[in-house]
Amino acid sequence: MLPIQRHREILNRIQVSGIVRVSELARSLAVTEETIRRDLDKLETDGKLMRTYGGATAVGDQYRELPFEQRSSINLDQKQSIAVCAVSYVSEGDVVALDASSTACEMAMVLRDMPLTLVSNSVTVCSAASSQSRLTVVSTGGTLDRPSMSYIGMLAEDALEGFHIGKLFMSSKGIDIERGLSVADESHARIKKRMIELADTVYLVADSSKFGLRAARFFASIREIDVLITDQQAAPDYIDQIRDAGVEVVLAEHRSRS
Incomplete structure (x- = not known):
């Protein structure tokens, strides 16, 4: 899977669940955890998510109460x-x-x-x-x-x-x-x-x-x-x-x- 495809899949999962974990992404996308960390860092730099300890969350979720x-x-x-x-x-x-x-x-x-x-x-x-x-x-x-x-x-x-x-x-x-x-x-x-x-x-x-x-x-x-x-x-x-x-x-x- 190409990086751009992984990025799209990561963002789709965050949109659905609100949060993702490095370990779960690495397992389901068949790549190393270090690869996922680089993906998340890149997406955070692009302003598309916010890194958390061991994963990431949707941008702005920390500032609003989800239903x-x-x-x-x-x-x-x-x-x-x-x-x-x-x-x-x-x-x-x-x-x-x-x-x-x-x-x-x-x-x-x-x-x-x-x-x-x-x-x-x-x-x-x-x-x-x-x-x-x-x-x-x-x-x-x-x-x-x-x-x-x-x-x-x-x-x-x-x-x-x-x-x-x-x-x-x-x-x-x-x-x-x-x-x-x-x-x-x-x-x-x-x-x-x-x-x-x-x-x-x-x-x-x-x-x-x-x-x-x-x-x-x-x-x-x-x-x-x-x-x-x-x-x-x-x-x-x-x-x-x-x-x-x-x-x-x-x-x-x-x-x-x-």
């Missing part, structure tokens, strides 16, 4: 594995908060039916958990952000104040060692920041495609996270740096909720 339907289909296998692992940390009697991430929604789908309180600003998370009759499901309410199908604003933030959140499970658009966790806009950054402030234990549930990516608004440092649950494809050197920051890192085994 939930689009986010939920990206790296679905990894998200399901992370979700199955994450729910093992939930116990009867817990007060658990889930954010509006697609990984949190995957968690809501596999939570066991047991007596606990689940608080979320996500319409989708609350709907997914509503089938479990022993769960007390609490929606924050607030201003509906339609692309993310979540509640934002002061009403949503104030609603969190009435709960002693034992465990928070959340994700982010970007994870950067130096700058921390980031999302696309200020309103989502504010409610995630408030959740962290109110939680006893903070679990970051995020697939490794987020590593090295900086979105528009930072809301927490790496050191504010207690546990990172990510996938087996995470780069070992990046994991070591996160552990050096005092974060427990768990690599989820490959599983699906089905």
